[in-house]
Amino acid sequence: MKFQTQEYYSGAWHTIGTSSCFSMAPGSTGVTHLVLTHVVGQRFRTRTEYVAGPKDTSNASTWGGWLYLTVRN
Secondary structure (H helix, E strand, O other): EEEEEEEEEEEEEEEEEEOOOOEEEEEOEOOOOOOOOOOOOOOEEEEEOOOOOOOOOOOOOOOOOOEEEOOOO
């Protein structure tokens, strides 16, 4: 799986980071850390991508829905 984060500014969403691909933990879960400093009032969104491996014949690669965040004081 991968994680992607975008920030909203100048009227559009801009990708600020996409993680490298890594294996899911048992139970098909994954964890990442998003460190945001000096961004009070700014808007972000993040999502995950499932990347089907070469041996995975029953699932397709796909992006999940966006999780929207606004940093508050």
